[in-house]
Amino acid sequence: MVNIDDLKKSHDIRGLIRLLDHGNSDIQWHAADALGNMGEPACDPLLRLLxxxxxxxxxxxxxxxxxxxxPRSVDNLIRKLKDDTDDEVRWAASIALGQIGDPRAIPALEEALKDDDRYVRYGAIKSLEMLNWTPSDETSRAYALIALQDWPAVRKLRSAAVRPLIDINKDPxxxxRTKIVEILGEIGGPDAKKACERALLDRDPGVRWKAxxxxxxCGVDTDRIPVILADRPRTIPSAFGAAVLNLFFFGSGYSYIGKWWGILVFLCYVGVIIIIQLNWDVLFPYMYTYPFTAVFAVQTYYMVKRMPDM
Structure with missing residues (x-):
C-alpha cells in the first residue's frame, strides 16, 4: 500500500521519485505534488529526470x-520547451517557466508562441502574461492573440497578422487551420492568396472546403481552384461538399471526387457563362444556371454515397 504522506514526512525523495513511474496516474501526480513541496533538496534529482x-x-x-x-531549473526547462518531441512535455515546461517567474525564460516563451501545438502556444502566452510581458510590435501581438485563439482581435490586425497566421497554419x-484560412481569406493580399491556394491541398476536407x-x-481565378484541388492528397470525399461544388462551380465537384474529366466540364461551364454574358448582357448569368446545376448537385451527392470507400 502506497502512503505518500509518510514518504513526504520522512523526506524520502527517492521513494517519491519512484512513484512518478507508478501505474496509477493519481499516485503519480500526488507524488509530483509532494516532491514540489520538498523544495531545493529535490531539485537536482528532478533535473536528472528531465x-x-x-x-x-x-x-x-x-x-x-x-x-x-x-532558478537553477530554468535553463533545463527552456531546453525541454525547445527540444522535447512530446507536445504535453513542452506544454508542461512552458507552464513551469511561468510559475518560476524568471525573465530569462521570456525569449524561449516568445519562440514557443510559434509552436505547432496550440496547447504549447497557450501555455507560453499564459506564462508570458505571468512575467508581465508585452508585445514589442504588431506581429508579436498577432502571435500572442493567435495563441489565445482570440480570433476577432486577430482579424483587426489585418496585414500584420498574415505572416503569423501562415506560420501557425501547420497546426495539426x-x-x-480552418479558422486561419477563413481569416486569411478575409484579410487578402498576395501572401494570404498563396496561403489559401496551399490550403486547397490540405489533408482535411473541412479545411479545403473553407479554402x-x-x-x-483573395482573388484566386475561379478556373484555378479545381485544378489545384485535383492535386490534393486523396482522402474520402464529402458527398455534401462535392454536391455544393457542382451547384456553384459545375464540374469542380467531379474534380473533387477524383474524376479527371471534371476540369473539362468546368471549363465548358465557364465558357457557357461567358457566352451568355457577352450575347445577352445578363447581369448575373450564374443565377440562370442554378436549376440546371442543382440537378447535377443531387446526382453528385448520391454518386459519392455509392462510391465503395463511402
Missing part, C-alpha cells in the same frame, strides 16, 4: 520543478 524515456516521469518532474520554483488541429471560399475572396 531526459527520462517515459513521458509521465518527465511530466511529473516538470510539475514538481514548477512548484519548487528554483484542423479546427485551427475554396477564402480563395474566391
Amino acid at each position: 531526459d527520462f524515456p517515459k513521458v509521465n516521469v518527465r511530466l511529473g518532474a516538470i510539475d514538481a520543478l514548477g512548484e519548487i520554483k528554483s 488541429n484542423p479546427v485551427t 475554396v471560399f477564402a480563395c474566391k475572396r
